[in-house]
Amino acid sequence: MRNAAAASRRHRFAWLLALAVLATFSPGFHVGFVLDREALAAGEVWRLWTGHLAHFSLSHLLADTAVFALLAVALRRAGECSLGRVLFLGAVVLSGSLLLCDVWLSRFGGLSGLNALLLGRLAVRWFQAGGRLRVLGLVLLAIAAGKFTLDSVGLGGTGVEFGSITVVPSHLSHWLGLFWGLVLPVTTQAKKTFSAVRRSIQSRSRAERKSRRSRMSATESA
Template identity: 35%
Template sequence: MVSAAAPAKWPSASAALALAALVLVYAPPELIELLAYDRQAILSGQWWRLWSGHLVHYSAWHALIDTGVLLLCGAVLEPLIGTRRLCRTLGWSAAVVALALLLGLPALQEYRGLSALDVLLVTMTLTAFWRQQRLPRRWLVLGAAMLVLKTAAEALGLSGSSTLPQGVHVMWQAHALGLLCGLLDAVFVSARPQAGSDLAI
């Protein structure tokens, strides 16, 4: 019996998300401000910013780097796990990252970018490859170690980004939250058996 949630043949959700982020680079500044993560606006009831803040960026180069990683991971991952599961994970992870920033970093007034979700997708790709044994596991361990070291370097202030305007800093906390969401997906979603199918969706 074929599962109704069979893996996607083409990364449609990843492509649509990347396209939306790229189009928004050229949106009017008023629209970008309306969509960005803004602490005070969220606390006043503008909850859509928990999701839309990930779609807007500080510059075209910032958006290009973020969407490039998104497309690269999405092209590999979405055919493996399916579009519906990818969309669900991106949906709850975007909200979890933004809420954690809201609760844990009261000094953070604004946040923009897909980088936390990029880290999520990299983590999900590594765990999917691990489960399906698509690459030698030593390479996957090396990839995971590099991801952790990159986040640690950002936390120590040893890594910056030339794609961000002056005065805007890399939010390593958001990257760490993306990594955590990827691990939660691996533990609570990927490992869950699916009735009627041997596919994890």
């Protein structure tokens, strides 16, 4: 079972990588995948997710996917069992909040924002584990905040060429990603709690209906 699950994760990652390659190097896929404000307003809501797969150069794609793979593996080892749900929900809230907070942003692409989200979630996972991992989580969070601050004031270096002077890094996407990475675990836990309460209510309701039917049957028999 464990080998089958690992193979399934590898297959999903391979599919995501293949889509990212197409969204980066195929003009048709790139135009259809990139997060575009006007296209989104016209109803192309899939861009909230696919925009994170579209990159603007080979170095951009390689850097983002390498970091993504490392963070995904680290999260799995930290006990993350809902990475797919995190990515699905994280992609849409990150895209939406980025467009809302940066009104001048017309197009966006790349995994760096989601990478920041995964980094924030990893820091939370390590902090929750306690012991040395708690310290490591705080250190990771401090390093990320320091790096993003340097990038925001123009003192950081990405080492990534975007292939066009009109494409610039979105430092806000990194900060928003980190924020959602810290918040989403709480949201997920709240959802689990709500689901547990709902199941309890449904179970109690079924028990009450069964009890009423039993009493009615007993009355009719009498």
